[in-house]
Amino acid sequence: MEAVLQNVANAAELLAVAAHSDAVKRWDASRLSRAFHWARYCQQLHSKVHNHATMRRDLEEQLLHTNGRLQTVFPGYEGVSLSDLSRCQHLLLVGLMNNPELPIDLLKLLFDPKSPALFPHNELAGLCSGIIQCKSACTVLGVFPDSLPCGADAEVLGLVLMQRLDALLTQDSDVQPAEHFLDSVLQGCEGAAGRFCLAVAAALLTSPKSQMQTASQDFLLDWLQKPHRELQHMCSTLPTSLLRDLAKAHQKFRDSYYAVLKCWASGMEYSVDEGEWVHTSQTVTFPRLVEHFLTLLELHPGLGDNVEQELNALKCSDGDFDVRGLSVWGDLLSALRRGTVG
Amino acid sequence: MFPLQQQPHMEDSADPLVTVQEMQFWLDKAVAWGQAQTVETQRDTCQHLSRLRDFTQQLLKHINSMASTTETMKRLPLIGQFLGRLCWIPSVTADASSRSLLLQCLWGLFSEHPGSAVERKANQWIRTVLCQLVTEEDAKVEPLIRQMGVAPKDYHLGVLRKRLALLQQTFEKNCNCLADKNQRCPHDDSLAVSESCIPLVTCQEAAPLINTLLQRPASCISAALSEDFLDALNSAHSRQSLLLEEQGIISLWYHNLPSLEEAVLRLLESVLANNESSPQKLEQLLEQALLPKACAQHCSMFLVVNDIFRSFLKQAERAESVHCLIHTFTRCFLRELALVPHQNSVPLKALFPQSPQSLLMPLLTLPSEMHQEAWRHHLKWLSDSLKRLTEEEEEDDRDGSRSSCLKSHHRVFEAWFLLVQCVHWVQLTAQLLVTSETQDCGPLLWLFTFYYHPTNRGHHRASQLGHAKEALDHLRALFSPLNPPLPVGSLQSVMTLLSPAQQQQQQSLSTLLIINLLVNFAVFSRQSLIGSAEVLQMVVDQSGLLNEAARVLVSLELSLNRGRHLSSDANRVQLRVQKLQHTLTHMNVPEQHC
Numbered sequence: 001m002e003a004v005l006q007n008v009a010n011a012a013e014l015l016a017v018a019a020h021s022d023a024v025k026r027w028d029a030s031r032l033s034r035a036f037h038w039a040r041y042c043q044q045l046h047s048k049v050h051n052h053a054t055m056r057r058d059l060e061e062q063l064l065h066t067n068g069r070l071q072t073v074f075p076g077y078e079g080v081s082l083s084d085l086s087r088c089q090h091l092l093l094v095g096l097m098n099n100p101e102l103p104i105d106l107l108k109l110l111f112d113p114k115s116p117a118l119f120p121h122n123e124l125a126g127l128c129s130g131i132i133q134c135k136s137a138c139t140v141l142g143v144f145p146d147s148l149p150c151g152a153d154a155e156v157l158g159l160v161l162m163q164r165l166d167a168l169l170t171q172d173s174d175v176q177p178a179e180h181f182l183d184s185v186l187q188g189c190e191g192a193a194g195r196f197c198l199a200v201a202a203a204l205l206t207s208p209k210s211q212m213q214t215a216s217q218d219f220l221l222d223w224l225q226k227p228h229r230e231l232q233h234m235c236s237t238l239p240t241s242l243l244r245d246l247a248k249a250h251q252k253f254r255d256s257y258y259a260v261l262k263c264w265a266s267g268m269e270y271s272v273d274e275g276e277w278v279h280t281s282q283t284v285t286f287p288r289l290v291e292h293f294l295t296l297l298e299l300h301p302g303l304g305d306n307v308e309q310e311l312n313a314l315k316c317s318d319g320d321f322d323v324r325g326l327s328v329w330g331d332l333l334s335a336l337r338r339g340t341v342g
Numbered sequence: 343m344f345p346l347q348q349q350p351h352m353e354d355s356a357d358p359l360v361t362v363q364e365m366q367f368w369l370d371k372a373v374a375w376g377q378a379q380t381v382e383t384q385r386d387t388c389q390h391l392s393r394l395r396d397f398t399q400q401l402l403k404h405i406n407s408m409a410s411t412t413e414t415m416k417r418l419p420l421i422g423q424f425l426g427r428l429c430w431i432p433s434v435t436a437d438a439s440s441r442s443l444l445l446q447c448l449w450g451l452f453s454e455h456p457g458s459a460v461e462r463k464a465n466q467w468i469r470t471v472l473c474q475l476v477t478e479e480d481a482k483v484e485p486l487i488r489q490m491g492v493a494p495k496d497y498h499l500g501v502l503r504k505r506l507a508l509l510q511q512t513f514e515k516n517c518n519c520l521a522d523k524n525q526r527c528p529h530d531d532s533l534a535v536s537e538s539c540i541p542l543v544t545c546q547e548a549a550p551l552i553n554t555l556l557q558r559p560a561s562c563i564s565a566a567l568s569e570d571f572l573d574a575l576n577s578a579h580s581r582q583s584l585l586l587e588e589q590g591i592i593s594l595w596y597h598n599l600p601s602l603e604e605a606v607l608r609l610l611e612s613v614l615a616n617n618e619s620s621p622q623k624l625e626q627l628l629e630q631a632l633l634p635k636a637c638a639q640h641c642s643m644f645l646v647v648n649d650i651f652r653s654f655l656k657q658a659e660r661a662e663s664v665h666c667l668i669h670t671f672t673r674c675f676l677r678e679l680a681l682v683p684h685q686n687s688v689p690l691k692a693l694f695p696q697s698p699q700s701l702l703m704p705l706l707t708l709p710s711e712m713h714q715e716a717w718r719h720h721l722k723w724l725s726d727s728l729k730r731l732t733e734e735e736e737e738d739d740r741d742g743s744r745s746s747c748l749k750s751h752h753r754v755f756e757a758w759f760l761l762v763q764c765v766h767w768v769q770l771t772a773q774l775l776v777t778s779e780t781q782d783c784g785p786l787l788w789l790f791t792f793y794y795h796p797t798n799r800g801h802h803r804a805s806q807l808g809h810a811k812e813a814l815d816h817l818r819a820l821f822s823p824l825n826p827p828l829p830v831g832s833l834q835s836v837m838t839l840l841s842p843a844q845q846q847q848q849q850s851l852s853t854l855l856i857i858n859l860l861v862n863f864a865v866f867s868r869q870s871l872i873g874s875a876e877v878l879q880m881v882v883d884q885s886g887l888l889n890e891a892a893r894v895l896v897s898l899e900l901s902l903n904r905g906r907h908l909s910s911d912a913n914r915v916q917l918r919v920q921k922l923q924h925t926l927t928h929m930n931v932p933e934q935h936c
Contacts, residue, residue, distance in 0.1 A: 086491035097473040100466070104452060107472065111445050128476045129441060134498040136436035137545055140538050141505040143381050144531065152508065153483065156500035160492055188489035192482050199486065 001058065004045065008059055009066040011042040011088060012080050019095030020074035024102050029122055032096075032106050036124060039088040046085040051168055053177060056082060083184075093127070149242050150202040154195065158202025165203075165216035175219060182223050186230060197234045200224070201242055205249060221252045235260045236284055240295045247299055254300070258307075261292050265332060270325040277328055290335045297336065308333065359404040360397075365420050368397055372427040379432070381534055387433040388540040389570050391440060392577075398428075398443040405450035411461050414451065421451070422467065429471055437541035438583075448472070502547055509535055510551045513558065529558060536571040543571075543578045549585040556586075556593035567597060576601035580608070592636040595643060602643060605633060606650045613667045621666055621897045628667075628674045638678035641688045645695075647671075652759060662854060662893070665762050672763040676706070697760045698753060701727060705764040710904075718782070721771055725785035728792055731757050736798065758796040768793045769901050772862040775814060776821075787814060790859075794852040809851040813839050817859055820877050821867035833880065836860075840885040854894075857887050861894040865918050874918070875925040883929065892926050895919065 014035060017023055027035075049055045060082050067079030084091060093110075096102050113126025146152055168178040189196050200220065208214040224231040235243060235257060247254040264284050268277040277286040297304050311329045318327035325331070371394075375387045401421070408414040414421060425447055434440045448468050453461040479487075479494055487497050513529060536555055542548035552575070555567060575594050578584040579601065586594070595602040609631065613624065628634060637644035651668050658664055679687070694702055704724060709717060735750040761768065771790045775783055791810045795803065816832035816839075836856065844850050863869075864878040882891045899919050902912075 083489075083491045087493040090493040090495065094477045097469075097477055100469060104454065107469070108449060111472065112442075128472070129445070131476050131495050131498070132435050132441060133438065133545060134495070134502055134547075136432040136434075136441075137542055137548065138498050138502045138505065139379060139432035140384065140436050140541060141502070141509065143379060143384055143538070144505075144509065144535065146505070147508055147512065148504075152504035153497075153501045155504055156497060157486065157490065157492070159500075160490055164490065185486070185489040189486040192484070192486040195482055195486050 001055070004049065004055075005058065005062045007042070007045065008062055008085065011038065011085060012063060012066045012070060014038055015080055015088070015091050015095055016070040016074050016077045018092050019099055020076055021099075022101045024096065024099050027103065027106060029106065029109060029124075032109070033122060033124060035092060036089055039092045042085050042088040046082070046088070050082060050086070051177065053174070056177075097128075148202075149205065149245055150198045154198035154202040157195070157199035158204075158206060161199055161203040161220075162206055162213060162216055165219060166212050169216055169219060170212060178219060179223060182220075193233065194237055197230075197237050200230075200234065201238060201246055204246055204253065217250070218252070221250055221256070224253075225256055231256055232260055232263075232282070235292070236282065240291055243292070244295050244299050247296060254296070257292075258296060261289065261296070264289055265328050268328045270328070272325070275325075277325075277331065286331075286335075290332065293332065293336055294339065308336075311336075359407065360400050360418060362418065362420075364397065364400075365418055365424060368394065369420050369424045369427070372424060372431060375431045375433070376427050381538075384433055385534070385537050387431060388537045388568075391433065391437055391540055392570075392574070394434065395437075395440055395443060398440065398447060402443060402447050402450060405447055410457065411451050411453050411464050412458055415460060415464070422464070425451075426467075426471060429475055433538070433541050435475070436545070438544045440541070499547075506548055506551045510554045513551070513554045532558060533566045533568055537568040540568070540571050540574045543574045544583045544585070546585050549587075549590075553587055553590035553593075556590050556597065569598075572598035572601065576604065580604060588632055588635070591632055592639060595633075595636055596640050599646065602646055603650065606647050609633065610650070610654060610664070610667065613663050614661070621670070621893060621900055624663075624666055624670050625900065628670050631674075634671060634674035635678045637675050638682050639686075641692055644675065644693055648694075655759060655762065656755075662890075665765065666897070668762050669765040673766075694760065696752075696756045698727075698731065698757050701757055701760060705760050705767060709766055709770050717770060718774060718778070718786075721767065721774065721789060722785040724767060725789035725792075728757055728761070729785075729788055732792070732798065732803070739798075754796065758792070761793055765793075766901060769898065772858050773866050775859065776862050776866040780815075780818070783814065787811060791851075791855065794855040806851055809839060810855060813851060813856050813859060817856075817863045821863040821869040821874060823868040823870065823873075828877070833877075836881060837884055840881070840887065853885075853887060854890060857885075857890045858894050861891055861898065861922075864922055865895075865898060865915060871918055871921055875922055878922060879925055879929060882926065888926065888929060892923075895923055895926065899923070 018035065049059065063080060063082060067077075070077050071079065080091065096106075109122060109125055110128045111126065113129050148155055150158065164181060165178055168181055169175065186193075186196065203220060204217055206213070206217075208217060224234070238246075243257060247257050264279060264282055267282065268279050268286065268289075270276075271278045277289075279285075293307070297307060311333045314329040315327050315333060318329060321327060321330065324334075371386075371390065375383050377383070401418075404418070405414050405421075408417065425444065428434050428440075428444055434444065448471070451464055452468050453465060456462040456465055477494075483497075484494075487494060513532060513535075515529075532555060535551075539548060539552055539555065543552065555571075556575075558567070572594065575584060575586075576598055579586075579591065579594065584591070595605060609627075612627075633647065637647055651664075651671075654661075654664055655668070679693075690702060690706065691699060701724070704720065704727075712720060731750075731754050735747075735754045738747045738750040768790065771786050771793075775786050775790060778786065787810055788807065791803075791807050795806050813836060816835045819829045819832040820836065838844055839851055840853055840856055845853060860878065860881055864874040867874060869877070878891070882888050902915065902919065
């Protein structure tokens with residue numbers, strides 16, 4: 001364990017030096033290769049240890065300590081977290097690319113697949129050129145409409161999400177690490193929340209190939225119910241066609257979706273000025289709410305009777321008036337009976 | 343078209359590699375391409391990619407010819423802006439060659455020892471651009487992949503593979519276009535997608551999609567491919583940087599005539615450039631080549647290949663290496679054709695539309711497919727039929743109109759072309775000339791002479807036939823088992839026929855004809871092996887035609903190995919061939935040491 005802690009500290013030092021130190025100007029191709037090898041080793045290390053709660057804690061402590069020490073040497077250094085080690089090679093590359101002291105020969109090596117005779121058989125030759133090619137090719141093909149319900153990028157992230165959950169849930173009977181993972185992704189992805197919803201949807205729409213994957217999807221569905229309102233966010237941002245697919249694939253999602261819709265309806269007030277039901281805090285509109293209900297009913301015709309009964313009961317509790325604007329349940333029922341939006 | 347004239351103030355410049363106007367034209371293009379990432383702008387970029395590469399190449403030369411970055415910037419002030427914009431046009435940076443040129447241009451502008459503020463600023467700018475190109479991510483995705491611990495490289499590769507796989511699935515779908523023209527066809531986008539794939543032709547990940555695009559169903563009327571895309575594939579293929587599977591290459595040839603023509607010309611050039619290469623090597627080359635297989639799948643391709651062979655043959659009717667290529671190719675083609683499922687097969691008549699139909703089956707039949715007893719009769723029939731064609735040609739030459747003359751010339755040429763393709767019958771003729779009685783040799787000798795002298799130029803056919811008879815008689819005497827000691831007169835006569843002085847005469851007999859007969863006598867005659875080897879060695883030594891004799895012997899061995907020679911004395915013949923080869927090789931050794 002002592003050795004592992006030391007290695008992680010060394011990794012943080014390597015990243016700090018690569019990004020901030022002028023010592024990089026004395027690097028040569030073999031030093032560069034060694035740095036990338038070390039970064040790869042740290043990635044493997046991370047994949048082995050990050051699921052162990054005790055080890056995580058120790059490693060995080062070690063990193064905290066090392067980060068603090070390095071920040072005094074390199075004021076611009078922001079520190080690395082344990083999860084950063086999973087993409088250590090990327091961070092090393094970013095650090096080096098931003099370091100103006102990186103020798104031009106090494107920069108050329110990273111960009112030229114047919115690296116000069118100076119660096120024969122260096123596996124880093126053209127590394128950056130390959131990244132540019134891949135990114136550019138993605139954009140080039142991105143102009144064509146995606147036939148996937150969530151989009152190719154969300155499918156890729158959905159798959160990663162499932163893999164991470166599978167690994168975390170297999171490791172331990174305790175679901176806390178998996179919850180922690182999802183919580184931290186949700187908190188950290190500000191500005192990318194819409195993509196996260198799509199990635200979650202893609203993960204839930206993956207055909208489970210094992211019992212483990214079914215368990216991971218089940219866990220994800222439970223997590224969505226937590227009070228952070230991610231489910232509500234999904235229901236309000238995802239297209240209804242995708243919500244229908246999810247409700248079709250998971251009974252649990254269907255029930256939660258229905259609950260969210262009822263919750264939205266109960267939060268609506270009739271605005272005399274606008275002549276329409278409006279939600280007090282959510283952005284959902286009445287016609288959109290009807291559309292959601294119709295999507296759900298269309299998916300499961302048997303559900304219609306139950307929903308009607310429940311809405312009727314709610315309407316009765318509001319006084320059972322057939323006048324528009326008095327009970328959201330009554331107006332919802334009429335709209336659903338007409339089968340039209342608005 | 344972009345303006346090619348120079349601006350007045352550039353006229354004095356000693357360096358006309360890149361003009362300001364050209365730079366402005368391409369800068370305007372780069373600005374337009376950078377404004378929006380749509381199918382239309384992408385199409386325009388992809389269509390200009392090849393010309394843009396040429397321009398960037400010129401630009402690179404220009405940069406390298408300047409003494410410093412300061413000087414380059416002074417001459418072409420827009421260069422930085424132009425290169426900077428190109429860096430952010432995905433169709434440009436996705437293309438391996440364009441990307442490499444672009445990076446080289448940037449390196450060219452980098453000053454190892456910056457001597458001015460401009461150069462220091464340029465260096466800094468180049469580092470920034472390169473860093474952004476590699477590390478900049480979409481703000482809507484970056485936080486998510488960071489939180490999930492995914493390296494951007496892996497994320498982009500995953501998305502790219504997914505997008506490619508989805509497009510591939512779309513184009514693999516069957517459609518019902520012909521039956522229902524109003525129905526949306528899954529291949530509707532093939533033109534646009536193929537255009538977008540122009541920068542991806544050498545991208546390993548895109549190879550399966552490109553293969554699928556090329557193999558679009560023939561029944562689909564919507565599935566058009568961009569010509570620029572096919573040209574880009576062809577150009578990558580000739581640079582040997584294409585990563586397509588066999589069927590993809592065949593489809594490329596099928597859809598793009600220039601690429602097929604180039605492939606055939608490359609094959610011909612490699613054979614002609616390496617005139618000394620042995621028939622075995624040629625055979626190996628064609629066994630591995632895709633062309634015979636491709637031709638067996640697509641009749642139209644075989645017709646094109648044959649047209650190219652035809653025109654080569656017209657220019658060089660005596661080039662033995664071209665003959666060898668054509669007949670080996672035809673043999674490989676027929677073998678591949680036999681593997682094509684029956685329901686897809688095309689009648690032979692359609693594959694050889696210009697050949698005299700009466701000769702088609704008799705010539706395409708292999709000797710091994712026939713009883714040995716029938717060979718002689720078969721060859722006589724072939725000889726008579728061909729002779730009739732030449733007689734008609736001669737009659738038309740004398741009395742016919744210009745058009746009938748042309749027609750009969752064409753008929754004779756086509757018959758001869760088919761004979762070149764089916765040279766196994768000529769090889770058998772040589773063998774039978776050795777083993778037949780003198781009185782039976784007339785038709786065989788005529789056929790053999792016709793192969794080497796197809797045109798009756800200068801009306802020398804009769805005298806050439808006379809010389810051939812003379813050569814045959816002298817060789818028969820030289821290889822007679824009853825005739826030791828060696829008939830010096832016959833040897834002298836053969837040497838005279840092979841002599842350079844004789845060869846300069848118009849009616850001279852082809853040396854190859856004589857050497858072919860000589861080798862066949864050495865192998866098949868009843869003369870002892872020692873005696874045969876001695877005669878062969880003497881003639882070859884005195885005439886200096888060692889290589890020619892060695893090639894004939896190798897060809898003979900190859901056809902024997904293929905099972906043509908079914909006679910009872912196969913072992914004896916085999917042994918003689920090996921010993922004679924040893925004799926010829928042995929002759930070669932001292933020469934090499936001289």
